[in-house]
Amino acid sequence: MIKINRPTCPNEKALASGNYKHPENKKALSEASNDKCMYCESKISHIDFGHVEHIKPKAEDKYPELTCEWSNLGYVCPKCNNKKSDKYHQDQPYIDPYSECPADHLYALGWLILQKNGSERGEITIRDIDLNRVELIEKRQTRIMEIQKAMDACYRTQNKTLRDAAIKQLHAESSPDKEYSLFVKSMLDTHSGQTSSI
Template identity: 40%
Template sequence: MIRLQKAQEPAVLTSNAETWKQEYLGAIAAGKKRSEIPARYRHATVKSAIAVEAFGKCIYCESKISHALFGDIEHIVPVSIDPSLVVDWTNLGYVCQLCNNHKRDYWDVNLPIINPFGEDPKDHLRFYGPWVTHKAASDRGQITVRVLGLNRTYLLERRKERLDRLTPLVDQVFSMPEGPAKAAMMKFLMEEASASAEYAATVSSYLEHQLVDVPVADETTAIRELDGSVQAPLQRSAESAPGPEISANTSNTDAE
């Protein structure tokens, strides 16, 4: 999990949010089930913008979302707790089905799951190899790891694969002489920890520790850039950036 910046609210949501909210609240008051109410927050333009701001990854586990691992629109505060937030832009996030199923309707105002849009996950989480653990004495970190299942087998295997691919390159850069080739290798490694890369928090932590002793002239700059790479703000709008293919399905079938 990395810190993310909320993109600009899509115009279609700005124009229709109040109408869609009242439609939802009215349906709930009339006794309808959520599955019977149109999921307006799944409008294709809204979902595309949400996917882009998350770099096409789950905002919680950082898995790249594809046709093989479908994406859901997550309500950070579940609508079962506060239905008035059903189409609130700041309450919507892009998640994989597994994280969505793990979280379901969890909400505790005194112990909420980390919100990567409103706070820095590094204040609560630590990354050791493929494992994610909570920072000492961070109840928020502990509940986030447990509720979301951030150490489930699939994630451990995928993170390990990422690190295993990078380890030979890290070993190589230590023995390379100064010059363009070494600089290019360092640049490549930095890009592997960028916000758009899969499991960026895991890779960033690994490289930050492994490269600290690399004898390069610009070592300090390189490590500083690495440390900040996963916190870089989104520099492009949802309209101009490419994103995953999004369907216009508005049926209401998510776990909340």
């Protein structure tokens, strides 16, 4: 999970009329997160259509008044949405990457995401949305091993042009538009002293 800047709502009329999944609004949310799920950073559109979902559940007994509230909508993959379902803890709300900095609560260790500094909200978010589920760990491992290969190429080449290209490639792979960028960035930060000195 990484910080996402919430875009302005392009079609407030549709939202006000109850259509919280209007294509224009969905597109804005999708673009804001680079087509990635707000929780797990998986790219959505090539495996699914992607969903505009409610951060606080719209269920009758929860927050029905927030059904068409722009600040309560996010771009979520079906699996995270399914895990989250209508769960919500008023005292310990899930980390909302649109309105706060996930890095205050969560960090990447290898291919795992863990809570930081004893954050209960971080722990509950990871647990309820199952952010270390098997398929996510497998995908993160694949990404990290790709980066490892590129990093090896950095260290092993004596050709400056090739080395510079490899370093550039490494840093581009941690940009927010890439899948699982939190994990790639964490890995690169671990090695940053070494890669920058090459």
